[in-house]
């Protein structure tokens with residue numbers, strides 16, 4: 001069953017058409033990776049799916065509920081969470097404080113804002129559970145600005161998990177990371193429970209092929225090919241898109 005469905009999505013910026021008739025389906029529990037050259041429209045697609053950007057045409061459906069055209073918080077309400085290419089962290093706060101804020105922001109009705117964090121047992125327990133589960137417990141008292149870039153990106157993934165999402169969108173989770181951090185992040189993604197459906201934009205092909213159940217190739221704002229990793233790996237036209245040369249022929253998997 002499809003958890004996330006994008007149908008015939010079109011997006012233009014002042015007459016520049018960036019996404020053209022994009023359709024894709026992400027099944028419950030699937031790890032679906034979007035690849036494509038720079039400027040293909042991948043981040044714009046994420047922004048359209050999450051409602052950060054309005055779309056010109058088409059529909060975005062989560063669990064059968066159409067969410068495009070509805071207020072921005074609708075995506076969160078239907079269980080969607082995301083990370084951005086650039087970190088969205090509170091750099092002057094500690095790792096732990098960032099997690100407190102993320103948990104509180106997701107479910108403000110469960111917490112009393114006037115009660116200090118250190119007195120809120122439930123919040124402290126949830127924070128501890130999340131930090132231990134995702135191996136950031138040892139670094140909980142560190143100021144975020146003092147973490148390495150890779151650690152900050154990892155924290156951002158963890159904050160996106162704070163809302164206990166049904167579908168998680170990760171925008172280039174390993175970009176700018178060292179090889180060791182890339183391996184750690186890849187393992188974290190592999191370890192995520194199948195109750196979380198993943199849609200991931202990624203450039204590092206080793207990461208792509210170690211996490212993907214299905215891959216969609218975007219090229220010039222269109223779905224060029226969608227299929228199983230083996231199909232994408234062996235496709236000469238996909239290689240041509242990445243490495244130049246060759247005549248491209250459209251295909252649908």
Ligand SMILES: Nc1ncnc2c1ncn2[C@@H]1O[C@H](COP(=O)(O)OP(=O)(O)OP(=O)(O)O)[C@@H](O)[C@H]1O
Nearest residue numbers: 013016018036037038039040041042043044045085
């Ligand atoms: N707000 C905007 N206004 C005008 N043009 C935009 C805007 N956002 C994106 N674009 C254009 O849309 C196209 C697709 O950009 P997008 O960032 O979605 O590509 P991408 O595939 O994510 O690229 P990258 O891999 O480099 O992140 C680019 O030509 C970009 O310049």
